[in-house]
Amino acid sequence: MQTPSATSRFHPPVSASGPGRALSRRDFLWQSGGGLGGLALASLLNSEAATDESGRFGARPHHPARAKRVIQFFMSGAASHLDLFDYKPSLVKYAGKPSDFGEPVEAFQDGLGPWLKPVWDFRPYGQCGKLLGEPVAALGSVVDELAFIHNLTSTSGVHSNATLLQSTGFQLPGYPGAGCWASYALGTLNENLPAFVVLPDHRGYPSNGVKNWDAAFLPSQHSGTVIYPGTETPINDLFPHRTGDYITDDGESAVRATLAELNHQHAAGRPGDSRLEARIRSYELAARMQLTAPEALNLKAEPAHVLKLYGLERGPQTWPKEINPEEEVHHFSTKCLAARRLLERGVRFVQIWSGNDNSFPRRNWDSHENIRQDHGPLAFGMARGCAALIQDLKQRGLLEDTIILWTTEFGRMPSSQGGTGRDHNPFVFTNWLCGGGIKGGITHGESDQWGYKPLDRTSPTRVYDIHATILHLLGLDHERVTVRHNGTDRRLTDVHGHVIRELLA
DSSP states (O other): OOOOOHHHHHOOOBOTTSTTOBOOHHHHHHHTTOHHHHHHHHHHHOTTOOOOTTSOTTOOOSSOOSOSEEEEEEETTOOOHHHHTOOOHHHHHTTTSOOOOSSOOOOSSOOOOSBOOOSSOEEEETTTTEEEEGGGGGGGGTGGGEEEEEEEOOSOOSHHHHHHHHHHSSSSSSSOOHHHHHHHHHOOSOTTSOSEEEEOBTTBOOTTGGGGTOOTTSOGGGSOEEOOTTSSOSSTTSSOOTTOTTOOHHHHHHHHHHHHHHHHHHHHTOTTOOHHHHHHHHHHHHHHHHHHHHHHTOGGGSOHHHHHHTTOTTOOOOOOSSOOHHHHHHHHHHHHHHHHHHHHTTOOEEEEEEOOOOSSSOOSSOOSSOHHHHHHHHHHHHHHHHHHHHHHHHHTTOGGGEEEEEEESOEEOSBOBTTTBOOEEOSOEEEEEESTTBOOSEEEOOBOTTSSSBSSTTSOBOHHHHHHHHHHHTTOOTTTOOEEETTEEEOTTTTOOOOOGGGBO
16 A cells, blocks of 8 residues: 655645646655755654555565565585584594595685594583584573574585675575565664664675665665674665765755756666665665664663673773774674664664775685684674673564574585684575574574585585575565566575475474
8 A cells, every 4th residue: 555645645736737737746756856955954844755656665574474584694605513503523533534515525725634533622502402503602602592403515615706695595696685575575663764774794895796685676775784883884875974064054055956857867867777866765765864874873872781781791892903802892793783783773684794904814705725714703703792692682672573683605614624624505504593483592403414415415404495485474475475587486595495484484
């Protein structure tokens, strides 16, 4: 059902182009002064008019939803399931022996050295007794909330392709990210903030960059909005730069009027083209965010006990160049706390990235050289932030309708590379989920004795199944959330995907 338009609610002047013809929403925005100021005014006056041209913005779900929100943690570079979550006694027993997979193996960098045992000890945690590696021990406090999937497979061992597969459901660029589909199908819970927010690693973007969260052929307002919490400018271009003190009110008004006229001319010659409308919506959102985002991202407003929970009680510091666990806790926990503040203010989907630095010694999850050196600090910081966020959401009553997904693009090989590293393993890896209708304290699917491939190779779990399950918990039938594009009905799960019923509480 369409909400009332600005025209019908506020009875603006009739259009000069025809006596008695009411202004369209777009005409009203242009004639109200255009630019950011006019768009903000129209938006603030008409808070009920936020429906996109497809009619899906704020649409009702297909069935009763168990969850409203999603957080996706993405470990960029391929985190090792074998050293963090998927303990294999055979690797301990046969450590240092020549690896034998029982079949020819084409490794990404020929990392087929002797079997490499987990580089850290594992201990059981929680009532479920789940074994966790030492760097992720912090997750032990919430492990009974987690559901592990140890038989996930990828169709590519190349970072760029495998990352796109996990983030968009396709190996090639040009497809919307999972958060874009959630925004498109369900809209936002607060029109003053984006439906889909991306919190990148402080060191840079992952493989493919913005293609992981771009809306592609969906209306562009559903793209992820990039935010850097804890920095001087968390959102680029939200406010004038401090060097722009030469800008006057009259000059800004003149620029807005000129932009409005250019927009009018552009749209007049392109009937049916929704891109300008999408841009207008983006500017409207930017105007509203000027009022809302600073408060949402003000982490200093949190009480001391919350900052202590996240390991942020000491506040921002100047860290040495050498990566250490404390630095990783600071950066990752800052994103986790910001995510909680955004979620409770109505953001639908938050994506948090970890590990995007290709310098040497390597500081991402792509540990070809040294698992202990690379994974240790990253895993410690990740586990502290994730555990704190889960506890924080639970005590606020938000975990029950918030889905959390932890993923990476593929796993790492049980054989060694260079003695202390591991090569890419697209054949099996681990995800975990919790909250939002997920059954906690369980494991779904197993890998084989080496952690090389699924134990049951006839029924692995794939990313399409993960996405189908998340959409199901959001109240959506993954086969019905489609868009016609270039003659094909496209969807997040392509032509695949089954809801993993065993994960549902």
